Amino acid sequence: MKRALLLSTAICLGASAQAKAAEMAEVLDTYANIAEAAFGDSLTTAKTLQASVDAFVAEPSAENLQAARAAWLASRVPYQQTEVYRFGNAIVDDWEGKVNAWPLDEGLIDYVDGGYGGPSDENEHAVLNVVANPGFTLSGKEIDASEITPKLLAETLHEADGIEANVATGYHAIEFLLWGQDLNGHSAGAGNRSYTDYIQGDACTGGNCDRRAAYLTAATALLVSDLEWMTAQWADGGAGRTALGESEAAGISTMLTGMGSLSYGEQAGERMRLGLMLNDPEEEHDCFSDNTHNSHYYDGLGVQNVYLGEYVRVDGTLVSGPSLSDLVASADAGLDTEMKTKLSTTMMSLGRIKSAAEAGFAYDQMLEQGNTAGEALVMGGVNGLIDQTKTIERIVAKLEIEQIEFEGSDSLDNPTAVFE
């Protein structure tokens, strides 16, 4: 876990604060319930994806490829809403690289265009091409990749040579295998891999169709099993849920840490602003499928879900309960309104990116140098996220004061005593 805890965890609650603790415990219950539901939905939709992939591999056709792509897109909707659980929850943070690592040097997996470049300063395996090579050397070791299995992907290839861009598993590896590279630059259009890349026999394009199919099948199976594991962590007695119960204040801190870290450093910075400043069409999160507008939108929605204590499941049912919003409102109603307003503003800005992209103005077009409309759209999202982080910090400060009031210890009367 990268972030330090923001709120004090060493709090001795007085009798007068028992009610407050109970209220916080209920908020944490809602938080864990949403995690269980959202990871559960990610699992369900990943299983649908797996069924579509199996059907496609068994019978490659344009229609079956399209069905697999549609299943991948649907599976991203609940998963992106879980990203707010990454920061703060060590169990999610330590795991998420397996399923959602990005950006990737896709040449590790399969053939790439000539303009992709070769091995780089950072990564000498950037063009390893496992699909084409049943054997190769990795960090001085001979690797037998004659059979492509989930085990090979997870234990040998993923983050090979300790390099994070060697992404061999997860959503983005599958995305690359379904769409291929997006070679349209700053123009509209996603990756355009042909279904014939999976035809067994003479009609195979791209070479090694059997190994490509084995890779896609293994990567999808691995995604399902990884999501099964994570969903179980949020069931009753699961480690993710249990960790939250250890201290109410630390649990609330985890919620705020996740909201703030995703909003600011990750989404506003790494994923949105950087791509704009580099003017690089591949600096978009779902670059093969051109689904970045949705990726951003549902990340933002996840932050709002956690604050409001509400999540709409993929079957339409609503999971809800006592929320962080309630907790903040009881401490400072004005601050709660401020937070809700800013979350709405962000969602409106992210919604504008989404609606423009769905109407044909692709995210990679927005990133092009000199595209002022695109820049304004993306910066609208960035500014909303930065602004809401400021309010999250105010909430941290506000709740901290509340905590200290419970305590009535040395730290109030004699600030230096605590450190002696």
Add this chain to the structure above:
Amino acid sequence: MMIRSLTALAFTLLPLAVAAQDHQATNHAVIDEHILPAFETFANATEALKTAAQADCSARSPELLQAYHTGFDAWIAVSHLRFGPTEVEDRAFALAFWPDKKGFTPKSLTGLIKVQNPDGLDPQAFKHVSIAARGFFALEFMLYDEAIAALGAEAYQCALIQTIAADIDANSDAILAEWAGPFSQLMKTPSEDAIYRSESEVTQELFKSLVTGLQFSAEARLGRPLGTFERPRPRRAEARRSERSLRNVVVSLKATRDLAITLAREDEALAVTLGAAFGDSLALAERIKDPAFADLNDPQGRLKVEILQQSVNLLREQLNQTLGPHLGVGEGFNALDGD
């Protein structure tokens, strides 16, 4: 979304004390004694860099190389102050784009040079070029990278060096102008309907920049080249081509020491303790004789850098446990929270 670094310390904050000190006086002192002089020095140094590039744009010009180093030092000394004027119009990003995990800087520069892109000849047009081709790290490639030099087109490369230097200076002037005028005012007069609502929010911003600066040194400047014991990554060292990797850590430690002491001005004992703690880290840095962290594959060499990293992490922890509570503020969120 890469996996979080596990080297980061997970520490527990003690309850924040109610600040008994005068936020306003502290904030004003930091702005007047730490921030403004550092940005003035930076603006003077980049002016000299621009002039040196105009006079002689050869990558072998001793005057130009000297001006490059002085300018880079001055940037590092303000590089922790990442809020307000540095964040407008992507100025700080355009001054220093690093780490460059996908090699955007050489890629963008090569792209400009190969077609002799006219944007590289005009500082005004250059403002819209990718941040990876701008700033000190781009200039370093132009002055020190053999592959770039081998691209030829000497006249264009010369002009590009001048454009990069002029662009750096324009950014630095713009930052100083805002700091010297409206932004200092804004930070000195917080109010309910302004960006900073209270003196305490201003102090939090200043404290955050201090600990974030140290976090960046520990995780990026030191952590990236360190890699793991089995697989060190010396080629990831910051500004290794001009052998500034260690120097950047030292300059940043000195600058953040100045900020820490100014923030602790109302508690003399604390200021002395913190000054000594920074002194310990600086002494550890002095023991390292390898300016570009090139010999991290050697266990002895590696150990010294690792010890320095630990010491910077401890400094940050110490600040969070002493200075933060003294000021009544927490660390907050920063740009390093992502990947």
